[in-house]
Amino acid sequence: MRVMKRPWFIPMLLTLIILAVGGLFIGSLLTKEKVLADVEIRSLLEGMYNGSVADLTMENGVYGAEIVRNDAVYVVEIDAVTGSVLSLVQTGGAGKASTQVLSEEEIRGMIAEKNTGEVEHISLDESDGEPVYEVKLSKNQQLTTVKMDAKTGLVLSEKIDETTIENAVITKKQAIKIAHKKLKGEVEYVTFKKTDDGGYYLIEIDGDHDEAVFQIHAISGKVLSIIWDD
Incomplete structure (x- = not known):
């Protein structure tokens, strides 16, 4: 072919090959x-x-x-x-704790050493034979679930609870506004629970004189329940 004899063809072809290979290499780095x-x-x-x-x-x-x-x-x-x-x-x-379950006070102390969040709830699960503490911690409007070996105090897992879903009808921000209509105050945490009817938000608000957890439907925005902390 005559085009092969043109002096600019081979350098251009090599340039295209280098660009293609380089693009593949960079793409692999980005996806890895x-x-x-x-x-x-x-x-x-x-x-x-x-x-x-x-x-x-x-x-x-x-x-x-x-x-x-x-x-x-x-x-x-x-x-x-x-x-x-x-x-x-x-x-x-x-x-130390191979045969005896640690108390909630001991677990709270261990949590305080490693976390700056506030303990919202502690429960002991002995259903699987090996006792496990489940601790709910609130920090920066998020709720983290920490599971700890009830005999040793070792952290088995940490997971930040979902706070919203993509393309939600009622957003996290809107749900907070709905809760604030009932109680003004600082938002301790927001979590989202999935259900067959669209899910709901749980929002804890610490007011000047009261503290409450609001359950707000994620589609209708209706306040399903309010649990006041006595």
């Missing part, structure tokens, strides 16, 4: 999930469990580590991208 460094994982575990971390390894996107705390040894697995704890198993040592 960032893995947390082992230093970050070690710091996260030490802060979460207040113990020493040993034998930190990573395989197939999961960090594995051994934690020593209060003469007890635990093996933990952590998601390398999100830092979420996938499993925690005690493999050695008796530990």
Whole structure:
């Protein structure tokens, strides 16, 4: 072909190839999930469990580590991208709380050491054989659910509750305005609960003299219930 003999054709072709390959490479970097460094994982575990971390390894996107705390040894697995704890198993040592369930006061003390949020609710779940405390913490208008081993006090998981949904008929901001019509004050937290009829918001407001939790329908905006704190 005559076009192949033109002096500008080959340099232009090479440029197009380089741009295409470079675009694919950059695209792969943008879509690849960032893995947390082992230093970050070690710091996260030490802060979460207040113990020493040993034998930190990573395989197939999961960090594995051994934690020593209060003469007890635990093996933990952590998601390398999100830092979420996938499993925690005690493999050695008796530990202070191996046979006795910690009190709510002890759990509150442990929570206060690691969190700046306010404890809204604590419940003990013994249905699965191994007792677990579920603690609800409010901070920055969010509610975080923390699950802790009731015998050791180790944090098993932390999850921020949903505060709204995408394209909601009644937005989080609108739901707060509806609640403020009933009670003026500081919003402690907002959570969203999914249901078959559209879901609802739970909003806790701390007023000057009263405190209440409002249940507001996410489609109609109707106040379904108000629980006043005596």
